Amino acid sequence: MGPLSGLKVVELEGLGPAPFCGMLLADLGAEVVSIARKSVPRPRPAAISERGKRTIALNLKSPEAVEVVLRLCAGADVLIEGFRPGVMERLGLGPDACMARNPRLVYGRMTGWGQDGPLAQVAGHDINYISLSGALHAIGRAGERPVPPLNLVGDFGGGGMFLAFGVMAAVFESQRSGRGQVVDVSMVEGSAALMHMMHSLLAQGRWNDERGTNMLDGATHFYDTYETSDGKYVSIGSIEPQFYQLLIELCGLDPREFAPQFDPARWPAMKRKLAEVIRTRTRDEWCRIMEGTDVCFAPILSMSEAPQHPHNRARGSFIEVAGVMQAAPTPRFDRTPPDLPTAPHPVGSDTAAVLREAGYSEPEIAALGEHGVLT
Numbered sequence: 001m002g003p004l005s006g007l008k009v010v011e012l013e014g015l016g017p018a019p020f021c022g023m024l025l026a027d028l029g030a031e032v033v034s035i036a037r038k039s040v041p042r043p044r045p046a047a048i049s050e051r052g053k054r055t056i057a058l059n060l061k062s063p064e065a066v067e068v069v070l071r072l073c074a075g076a077d078v079l080i081e082g083f084r085p086g087v088m089e090r091l092g093l094g095p096d097a098c099m100a101r102n103p104r105l106v107y108g109r110m111t112g113w114g115q116d117g118p119l120a121q122v123a124g125h126d127i128n129y130i131s132l133s134g135a136l137h138a139i140g141r142a143g144e145r146p147v148p149p150l151n152l153v154g155d156f157g158g159g160g161m162f163l164a165f166g167v168m169a170a171v172f173e174s175q176r177s178g179r180g181q182v183v184d185v186s187m188v189e190g191s192a193a194l195m196h197m198m199h200s201l202l203a204q205g206r207w208n209d210e211r212g213t214n215m216l217d218g219a220t221h222f223y224d225t226y227e228t229s230d231g232k233y234v235s236i237g238s239i240e241p242q243f244y245q246l247l248i249e250l251c252g253l254d255p256r257e258f259a260p261q262f263d264p265a266r267w268p269a270m271k272r273k274l275a276e277v278i279r280t281r282t283r284d285e286w287c288r289i290m291e292g293t294d295v296c297f298a299p300i301l302s303m304s305e306a307p308q309h310p311h312n313r314a315r316g317s318f319i320e321v322a323g324v325m326q327a328a329p330t331p332r333f334d335r336t337p338p339d340l341p342t343a344p345h346p347v348g349s350d351t352a353a354v355l356r357e358a359g360y361s362e363p364e365i366a367a368l369g370e371h372g373v374l375t
Contacts (some may be wrong), residue, residue, distance in 0.1 A: 002029020006170070008076040009054070010035065010069070012093075016126075017150070017159030018110045019049040024164045025078075026052035027329035029338045033061075035069060036374045039348030045322035050054065050344035056355070057348030057375045064373040066092045071358050074101040077174075078167050082110040085120050093334030095182050105180040107223065108167040110159060114186035126154035133158070133192040140221065142212030158190025177206030213264075215239070219269035222247065225300060232283035235276075236297040247295045251277050260375065348375070 011022040014172040026032040032053040039057040044050065058065035069091070069122040069340045073079055079098055081088055088094045094141040095107045112118040112129040119132075130136040130153045166183040174180050201207035213219045241261065248258050251274065258273075260266050278286065283299050291324040301309060305316035307325050314326070321326045322343035329338055342350075351374055355365050368374050 001025070003333050004335045004338075005029035005336070007031065007078065009033070009078045009080065009289060010072050010076045012079070012081040012083070012088070013037070014082035014110075016155045017163060018080050018108075020156055020160035021080055021110065021127060021163040021167070022053060023051060024160070025167075027338060027341055028333075029336075030078075033072060033350070033354055036347045039066065039346075039351075041346050041349070043322070043346055044344050045133040045324045047338055047344045048321075049145065049326065050325045052341035053345070054350040054354060055345050055347050056230065056351040058351075059373055059375045060091050060093075062371070062373045064093070064371060066103075067094055067371070068358070068368070069099050069362075070098060072354070073105055075358065076105060076107060077171055078106045080108040080110065080167065082261070085109075085115045093130070099180055103179055104174050106167050106170040106174060106184065107165050107180065108170075109185045110163045110187075111158075111187050111257060112187045114153070114189065118323075126151035126159075129154040129187040132159070133188045133195065135191045135195050136218060137209075138195070138198060138211050140211045141215075142210070145210065146214070153194060153272075154187040156190050157194055158192075161191040162193070173335040183248045195325060197241035201295065219264070220267050221274045224271065228281060228283040228286060230282040230284075231281055233300040234278065234283055234286050234290075235298050235300055243294050243296050244364070246293060247297075250293065250295060251290055253277065275364045281362060295333045349364075 002115070004025055007025065009022060009025055009030050011018065011034045013034050013036040022032045022034060030287055034050065034053045034055045036055060036057045037060065057074055058068055060066065060069070081093075098107060099105050109115060111120070111358050112126075113132075114123045114373060122222065127148050130149075133154075135153050135158075135208040136146045136148070138146075139149055142144075163183070163185045166185055170181050170183050172274055198207055200234075202209060207214055211217055215223055218224050225233050227233055236247065238244040244261050245255075247253075248255055253273070258270055267314065281289075286297070287299050291299070299309075304325075308311060312318055315341060318325055321324075321341060324343075329341060352365055355368070356362075365374075
């Protein structure tokens with residue numbers, strides 16, 4: 001089930017964005033085989049990015065293991081990998097080798113800096129990639145240092161999601177041309193693309209290239225977070241005038257004092273006053289007053305609270321798989337809804353089954369095990 005049912009994906013096990021891409025594809029029905037370096041027989045229910053996948057374990061230093069991967073590629077639509085440039089080539093699994101077996105193969109490559117350029121071979125992490133793209137500079141309070149937005153912007157937004165988008169675009173094209181291609185995804189470039197609106201506003205003279213001084217980065221009183229009397233927090237995003245008017249009304253504020261909504265000189269004073277008002281009630285009290293109105297309001301929920309919110313419960317936004325609470329597959333499809341994902345398999349537990357499907361006989365599988373190819 002799912003819109004990607006029938007799509008076959010080979011994933012070279014890694015960390016972060018490439019496995020996340022594999023999860024997105026598996027969530028929507030793709031058959032994803034993750035290739036690990038070593039079997040781990042115990043269950044791993046908390047490895048959410050591995051849900052819905054099959055897993056095999058191979059000693060990729062062995063020529064026989066490389067041949068296994070090439071045979072899997074011969075019957076696959078997509079390969080995804082997240083190693084430094086050149087690693088797959090040194091293993092004998094670069095694009096030329098894999099696409100020689102399958103000219104229609106889409107070869108998705110996920111790196112921080114990209115496949116070429118002065119930094120291509122340098123180590124890095126999300127925080128470094130979004131530093132180079134300009135995204136991290138824009139996140140934080142005025143006069144304070146930039147704040148890392150977890151590793152959401154580089155690894156997952158600018159990385160894994162762009163890899164999924166890129167490989168599916170290439171699959172779509174290959175259906176017309178009969179030819180695969182290499183998809184080069186850089187987290188620097190992906191996170192830069194996420195900044196498109198800020199670049200537009202900057203070009204229009206409507207954005208300051210100084211964090212914490214703009215409408216959407218915490219400078220205003222009507223688009224920010226506030227502490228409540230019980231030490232919890234709420235978010236307010238009353239940008240449009242009619243929503244802003246409702247905010248003023250429900251907070252019991254003086255409309256004349258808060259009339260110049262878009263005057264930056266007045267923002268600090270209005271923010272202090274609004275913060276004082278929000279601190280007079282608990283988070284739940286503000287929910288009773290504002291939630292469900294057009295104020296553009298929401299309680300700021302913890303990771304453990306979010307699955308219990310009535311809206312999330314009504315939509316089934318979170319699911320429990322093998323005792324682990326996690327986000328449900330998204331987006332939704334009305335005609336080809338995917339099945340609920342299965343729990344992550346123990347690493348290497350599908351090796352024999354996958355090899356059989358690739359055409360290996362039982363004696364051949366046994367021999368691979370004896371020669372240390374299967375780990």
